[in-house]
Amino acid sequence: MVEAPNFEVYAVRYATREARRGEHFYGHDPHDGPMPMDYFVWAAASPDHTVVVDTGFTAEVAARRGREHLRRPAEGLEALGIDCARVPYVVLTHLHYDHVGNLEDFPAAIFVVQEEEMAFWTGRYAGREQFRTLIETDDVLYLVRENFRGRLRFVAGSREIVPGVEVHRTGGHSAGLQVVRVKTGRGNVVLASDATHFYANIEEDRPYSIVSHLAQMYGAFDLVLALADSPDHVVPGHDPLVMQRFPPAREGLEGVAVRIA
Ligand SMILES: [Zn+2]
Secondary structure (H helix, E strand, O other): OOOOOOOEEEEEEEEEEEEEEEEEHOOOOOOOEEEEEEEEEEEEEEOOOOEEEEOOOOOHHHHOOOEEEOOOOOHHHOOOOOOOOOOOEEEOOOOOOOOOOOOHHHOOEEEEEEEEHHHHHHOOOOOHHHHHHOOHHHHHHHHHHHHOOOOOEEEEEEEEEEEEEEEEEEEOOOOEEEEEEEOOOEEEEEEEEEOOHHHHHHHOOOOOOOOOHHHHHHHHHHHHHHHHHHHEEEEEEOHHHHHOOEEOOOOOOOEEEEEEE
């Protein structure tokens, strides 16, 4: 059998906001202080395949929600040489507003979602206040519409998307949150998305404050650590440290995109 070639993995930072430490941990944090939050999309690329992970939010949504929008996610991806109009697969880790805006920037893509995540946001509890504020109605409606055009790939649990890229359902932070494991030249990297917003969540075993199922958030930490070759192979979903721990993806992309593997 021919080995699947290794992927390169990138994180593109598209927005940021000032925040407090107390916002980022479930329950009380006795040591409150500034703890800013970055917003990312990710890409895994090999000679044969390109998979984008999440699509960020728009400048309009950023203004409405008080986030600082730095660039269109597609613009950051295109700086890496990715042609968004032709990307064949976009994994949507979950449907919260900061992960599934700008879907029309990927007109050729199949959107990979967990069945449970779509069911939740089209179901009984989606409209209750603590949940509905986490999504943009238009994003969910877009996916419902595109499903009738055959553009959604539903996963229930784990699945290989292309050789070397797999998704795995964790739940916890949202009903059907999924993470992405990528085979790279330095081993198996896990794009954890909001299974761990910050390195601190998983390292200190302290779930994030926005919860769908608390026990599953702990389960998500366990699964992410089991899937990654080491804790250093885990990429959190919102930590500004990602931009410091990894080198710029290309010359001139300092502060815009880093190469994770
Ligand atoms: Zn998020």
